[in-house]
Amino acid sequence: MRCSIVRELDRLDDFLQQKGQLHCAVVQGLDFNGVEIDWQRLDCQGAVFLGCHFPAEVTAEFLAAKGALVFPKIPGLPYETYRNRLYSRAELMEGWTPLHDRSKDKIIYDHFVARGKGRPDILESLAQRLHDHAIDDALQDLLEGRVEEGGKKKVIGIMGGHSTARDDEYYKKVVRLARDLSKEGYFIASGGGPGTMEAANLGAWLKDVDDQGLEEVFAILAKAPRYTDEGYMEAAQDVLDLYPHGGSSLAVPTWFYGHEPTNLFSAHIAKYFSNSIREDGLLAIADQGVIFAPGSAGTTQEIFMDATQNHYVTFDEISPMIFLGVKRYTEETMLYPCIQNLSEGRKYAEYLLCTDEVAEAVQFIKDHPPIR
Template sequence: MRCSVVRELDSLDAFLKQKGQLHCAVVQGLDFTNVEVDWERLDFDGVVFLGCHFPKEVTADFLINKGAVIFPAFPNLPYNPYRNRLYAREELMEGWTEAEDRSVDKRIYDHFVKKGRSKADILESLAQRLHDHAIDDGVRDLLGGRIETGGEKKVVGIMGGHSTARDDVYYKKVVRLARDLSRAGYFIASGGGPGTMEAANLGAWLIDVSDEELEEVFQILARAPHFESPGYMQAARKVLERHPKGGTSLAIPTWFYGHEPSNLFSKHIAKYFSNSIREDGLLAIATHGVVFAPGSAGTTQEIFMDATQNHYVTFDEVSPMIFLGEKRYTEDTMLFPCLEQLAQGRDYAAYIHCTDEVDSAVSFVRTHPPFKVSK
């Protein structure tokens, strides 16, 4: 049977609501071992099961003979290639203590390194690609408004140096910027690591925090300014203890840079094995703009990747590019004048802006919504 519409069923409630009519459904990562289901009466025409667990009496032969397609589970992996949701910090940090890092995050990273990183064997590579595809699906669900209330997200990406210290002036500016953009109804996405990335997710988390309270947070974090500083994670946890409820945002880190800890201030973590998919995807989802704080080679690469998407209108529209750091981008690197020259005669020429002021950056995002380009 050919399917014009494929339904995703990634929860037991969604599965049971189908009342046995599973044709053209993809069932993702569900455990049926303790669920009462009359398997004989189900309509299996065109159904695909991704990494599901079944009662002993429901065999693979039974499902296949009924017309189902089964993607089986992979053995001996510290991660689930078919996961049906994004990560949360509690899941990734499970097992971490101040004395020793035995977290889920660390175990997956150690496995990734042991398997050769990007040179893994064919089965490990396949499992990693399936995992990253599942993360892609989770990001689409989140940004499409299917995970949280409020409808489709207006995503602004924030990029910058991973080594930016917590007591750096641009770390503090990014925190305020992310807080103010979140208050204005935008959804912050970052690379999910330390430095500027942490500042972005922290600002979104502190959406309801005053300027005075913000200064107290900065004082706590300044005790461990760099991700290699003693007490780095403990300082972040102290902030969370002081502000246990916060705003929502997305972190998109990668195990490719697993020596850098994922920051603790995002509600949703889309962690990838493939860094190239992660970087390109992060820029692609930031349809309401990208802010570039000072950074080094990685940030420079992201600037030109984003410029390429705007230059060739890869996604049928252009969106703002804001450079937060006038000296960095107009004098030290000349990247902003270079981009201005590149954009001459193009639709995105009016969508690039360089400033040192948080208010100016927020205003530019608000006054430059995504612009649809007719090809």
């Protein structure tokens, strides 16, 4: 049976509120053990169960006879294929100590590498695609305002070099920029790794911290400026101990680059196996604009991907492209004049800015809402 309207049920309270009427509902990642449910009276015609856990007496055959489709859990995996939420910092870091990294993040990465990384077998590749599909779905729940207060998110993407040190001038600029944009009600999204990505999530976390407080944070982080330095994670934890409550932001990392640590300053982590889905998706959700701090080949690729989305109005809107780093983008790489030439005669030509000034970048975004 084909359903014209599909209801998504990924919280137990929402499931119970249906009072047994599950016609054309998709039930994702719920554990029904210990929950009092009259399974005989359920209307399951057209319902789909994704990776749910049932009492022993509720079999797939029983549900299929009632008209449901059951996608079972794939055994032997260190990750959930049908998870109904994004990751948190605490979940990924569970098991980590300064002496031994047995975190969930590392265990999944080791499994990913052992199963072929970019060339997994057919069952593993299916499991990874199901996982990334679930992350896509959970990400939409967040961005559309169903996870936390504040309504639909106004997303600003911040891109830049993963190797940018914590004591670098542009690291500090990105922290201030993300902080000031968060104050203005924008939602910061980064690639979730170290360098500029960490600076973006850190700035959002510190949205209520003044300039003096930022300098104190920079001094703490300067003790281990690069992610390869001893004490790198501990310095980040020292900042969290100093400011245990912060602003919300999004990290979108990938296990493809799992040797780089996921930064600790994002409230929500959409971690993918597929790097291509992750990169294109991160740019796609940044509906209010993208800021490009100095970076290397990866940042250059993201610049042209974003320009392509604006050039062809891929997602039915045009949004700002801000190049943070005048020397980098006008002299060293010539990327800014290149994009200017590409945009000639098109509307997004008015949505380009190259600057070194945090305040100018913030004002430009405020003055240039997306053209839908």
